[in-house]
Amino acid sequence: ELAFNFKIYNKIVEVFFPEVEFGPNTFIRGSIISDEGDLKLTFRSPNISAFGNHMQNIDVKIDNKNPLFNTYVSVADVSTVYYDVKDFSLINTTLTDTLFFRTEFKGGSLYNDSYNLNFYHTFNENNNSVIGLKRSDVSFKGNTWVLNKDGNQQNKVILSRNLDSVTIDEIVMNNDNREQIRLRGKLADSTYKDLQLQFKIVSLDKIAPAIDSLNLSGEVNGNLNILQKDNVYLPSCNLEVADFAVNDLELGKLSVGIVGNKDLSDFVVSSQIVENGREKLNVIGNVINKGEIPEANLIASFDKFALEPFSPLGEGVITNIRGSLNGTVQVQGDIRNPDIEGRLALDEAGIAIPYLNVDYDFNRNADVRLTGQTFRFNNITLTDISEKTRAKMNGTIKHKFWQDWSLDLDLATLDDRFLILDTEFEEEVLYYGSGFVNGTGKIFGPTRALTITFDGATGAGTELKIPISDVASVGDYSFINFIERDQIESVDVQRTLRDYEGLELEFDLVVTPDAEVEIIVDPKTGSSLKGTGEGILLIEINTNGKFNMFGDFVVVTGEYRYRFGGIIDKTFQVKPGGSIVWEQDPLAAQLNMEAVYSLNANPAPLLDNNYVNRIPTDVVVNLTDELERPTIDFNIEFPGTSSVFISELEYKLQDPTVEERNAFFLLAQGTFVNEETGITQQAVTGNLIQTASGLLNSVLSSGNDALDFGVSYEQGYLDPTGANDFREDRIGVTVSTKISDRVLINGRFGVPVGGVSETVVAGDVEVQVLLNEEGTLRAKIFNRENEINQFLGDQQGYTQGLGLSYEVDFNSFKELMNKIFAKRDAERRKRKKDSLDISQRSVMGKDSLIQFLPKKSRPPKR
Incomplete structure (x- = not known):
């Protein structure tokens, strides 16, 4: 041992x-x-x-x-x-x-592949080694194949005693779907090979190698043969793939025929895709195998060849690649990365960018030229399928080894606007809305990290909405926070952006009044600030959460909808000239604007007298500081009211606490209050009535300047003086119209309702007549209610009048003088010049039988 x-x-x-x-x-x-x-x-x-x-x-x-x-x-x-x-x-x-x-x-x-193999080794009667397969199974690409399903002795390989020859009697693989792969053949040292590989209704996806973004499918039938005698090779391939499909989109029947020469240095290739008798793809030529890397010399012809199966090549950044391909190209060089020369036409083609929710059609027979590894697009017209706006596209798409795709495309808008954004609200979304632009742009970079830039102005229909999604209510804050032991928690957590690969957007825009910007101040209550204006904005966005804004926005028109606790739901009109300034974080923008809510309210509770009528009242809110947490200050103004009345009211409101309290109650229930008044049922019903009136007015409005018609309902109220138990409800009608381009009418009429016996019709009417082309000189005729009579005499009266106004815009007193007197000097010089021209023409007339004089410059008869 x-x-x-x-x-x-x-x-x-x-x-x-x-x-x-x-x-x-x-x-x-x-x-x-x-x-x-x-x-x-x-x-x-x-x-x-x-x-x-x-x-x-x-x-x-x-x-x-x-x-x-x-x-x-x-x-x-x-x-x-x-x-x-x-x-x-x-x-x-x-x-x-x-x-x-x-x-x-x-x-x-x-x-993912698994193998369970059973085999044996023995010697036959000729003393040759025999390696035989018993029933075994192999799983790859999610499919299980059974070797020697019948368990016979034909599935074996015989090796000679000297190991100089190998004979494969038969190796058969089957699966449950009757698919079969069969291998037979013989090899003798290095001088002889005869191998036959047979496919019978084999699913292509079960045997094809994995290709990124491409899923191949179909039923493979045919043979692959390799025959070698001495140094002469006779390889051949004859395969058919029925129902050939790429990414689950069927293209037709694929036929592949390959025949090699005797030294395997040259292969003749003939391949077709046929659908319903139409040859959609034909590839014919040679593959030369003389160097380390095979080279191609092929001609490829396309006829209505579908592009939809190749949409995944956009890697999710560009989707819905569609259309058909027509034309012929020549393919030469390294078969892995060949040079392609030719010209193709795209028919009914288009692409989509899901992050922006836009989809564009190409013009018919769009021209594409191929050079090397570059696809060049010439004057392609893009039309968005939603609004039918258009842009012109030029540029290139390149690839390396059919994998690393990159774009370099230029865009120029047509028809004054082009849709680049059309998204809906979703939870945690940074922005949404519709974006139209007018200018030039670029789409460039690899498809996995694409960049879109745009330089231009906003177009009509633009509505950019920015929700402030992390607004916290009072209950969200606590003076004591409990955290786990050894855990460090920061009170203010800022969003950290990771390195990204996706879509990068950069828009450098001149904002015009055609664009509307809306900021959802509080998504929980629905408070929002929206308006139109002018400015310059640089917007940077990517698909991984980056959202930066730089620039200024000056308000031209706007609305501030203020909602609070289910009690207040009022819409303020933003005064022109307010501004929003962004310096990166959209929520850290600096606000500086005023918004006005106008109503008619009775000041009797504030004045402690028996004044019975309502007066025009403005609740002015000043919005300043950061957009995410603005400072809100309220003021109360009285437009169109006499100075005596205003002085009395301002005296009562000089205490800021009293003014803020009255501002709140004016918004909540449309009335002034004293120290004893609180919120009543009128606050809730008043908001419901105003909301209904707003919906009705939006239906009645004509949508243009020719006629605006509105209906309002003013609730009655209890008389605090006790002189009358109840003041009447009033239905109001407002009318704003143009009789012509020079005559404007504004009116407001009110009628008591609700069972009150008084039938007085109260109202204001103003007629304006434009006396010059610019509209700066105007004549006014008016009839309005008299607050002085109501305040002092407790009676309803009216004041009529006629006025003349002239409007001049200026920034300094010197500019004002220049505008007034320079115009007069210009008119005087013009008259002097006209008279000089007449005198010069008259000189010719002294010696002429006929004199030509201007119609308005004819001299008096002698």
């Missing part, structure tokens, strides 16, 4: 095998009993590296007298340049003169 135990050290192994390395604690131990022919051996190593291959946790046991197994091999992981394997195990035993093996392992880049 011989027992042994060896530790294997790398220093010794390197001397004999420099490319082999064993891990520490590698050993081999065992025993040999020669008289009994008994061999026991154990080999273990944590890892082995040999010739670029790596194995981990190797365990080998050999025991030729063990009745259960003779050899057991286990390897945790095997990494090779060709294929990766893990959880490898092999066990064998001997019965009479045959070795039986069973092995199990997983393989592939993600170890």
Whole structure:
């Protein structure tokens, strides 16, 4: 008996095998009993590296007298340049003169393939080695194939005694769908090969290699043959793929025919895709195999070849790639990255950009020129499918080895506007709305990190909405916060942007009054600020949460809808000239604007008298500081009211607390209050009535300047003086119209309702007549209610009048003088010039029988 135990050290192994390395604690131990022919051996190593291959946790046991197994091999992981394997195990035993093996392992880049193989080794009557397959199964790409399904003895490989020839009787793979792959053939040293690979209704997706963004499918039938005699090769391929589809979109029947020359240096290729008798793709030519990399010399013709299957190449940034391809190109050079020359036409083509929710159609027969690895687009007209706005596109799309795609496209808008944004509100969205632009832009960069820039002005219909989604109510804040032990929590957590690959947007825009910007101040209550204006904005956005804004926005028109606790729901009109300034964070913009809510309210509760009529009242809100947490101040103004009345009211409101309280109650229930008044049922019903009136007015409005018609309902109220128990409800009608371009009429009329016996009709009417082209000189005729009579005499009266106004815009007194007197000097010089022209023409007239004089400059008769 011989027992042994060896530790294997790398220093010794390197001397004999420099490319082999064993891990520490590698050993081999065992025993040999020669008289009994008994061999026991154990080999273990944590890892082995040999010739670029790596194995981990190797365990080998050999025991030729063990009745259960003779050899057991286990390897945790095997990494090779060709294929990766893990959880490898092999066990064998001997019965009479045959070795039986069973092995199990997983393989592939993600170890999704599994193998359960049963085979045997024996010798035939000619003393040749026979390796036969018993029933086994192999799973790869999610499909299970059964080898030697019938368990016969035909599935075997025979090796000659000298190992100079190999004969494959038959190896058959089947699956449950009657698909079959059959291999037969013979190899004799290096001079003879005859291999036949047959496919029968095999699904293409089960055998085709994985290609990024492309999923191939269809039923493969046909043969692949390789025949070699001495140095003469006769390879051939004749395959048909029925119902050939790319990314689940069927293209037709694919036929592939390949014939090689005797030294395999040149292959003739003929391939077609046919659908309903139409040849949609035809590729014919040669593939030359003389160097390390095969080269192509092919002609490809397209006829209504569909582009939809290749939409995933846009990698999610560009989707819905559609249309058909027509034309012919020549393909030459490195078959992996060939040069393509030719001209193609796109018909009914288009693309979509899902992040912006826009989809564009190309013009019919759009021209595409191919050079090298570049697709050049010439004067392509893009039309958005939603609003039919248009832009012109020029530029290139390039690729490297059909994988790294990059764009360099220029855009120029047509028809004054082009849709670039059309998104709806979603939770946690940074912005949404519709965006139209007028100018030029670029789309460039790799498709996985695309950049879109635009330089121009906003177009009509633009509505950009920015929700402030992290507004917190009073209940969201606490003076005491409980956190876990050893946990550090920051009160203010800012959004951190990660490195991105996706879509990058950069818009440098001149904002025009055609565009509307809306800021959702509080999504919980619905308070919002929106308006039109002018300014310059730089907007930077990407698909991973970046949203920056730089620039100024000056309000021309606007509305501030203020909602509070279900009690207040009022719409303020923003005064022109207010501004919003952005310096990166959209929510940190600086506000500086005023908004006005106008109503008619009775000041009797504030004045403590028996005044019975309502007066025009403005609740003015000043919005300043940061957009996310603005400072809101309220003021009360009385437009069109006499100075005596205003002085009395301002005296009562000089205390800021009193003024803010009255502003709140004017918004809540439309009345002034004193210290004893609180919120009543009128606050709730008043808001419902105003909301209904607003909906009715939006229906009645004509949508233009010719006629605006509105209806309002003013609630009655209790008389605080007790002189009358109740003041009447009033229905109001407002009318604003143009009789012509020079005559404007504004009116307001009110009629008491609700069972009150009084039938007085109260109202104001104003007629304006424009006396010059600019509209700066106006004549006014008016009839309005008299607040003085109502305040002092407790009676309803009216004042009529006629006025003349002239309007001049100026920034300094000097500019005002220049505008007034310079105009007079210009008119005087014009009259002097006209008289000089007349005198000059009159000189000619003294010696002429006929005199030509201007009609208005004719001299008086003598």
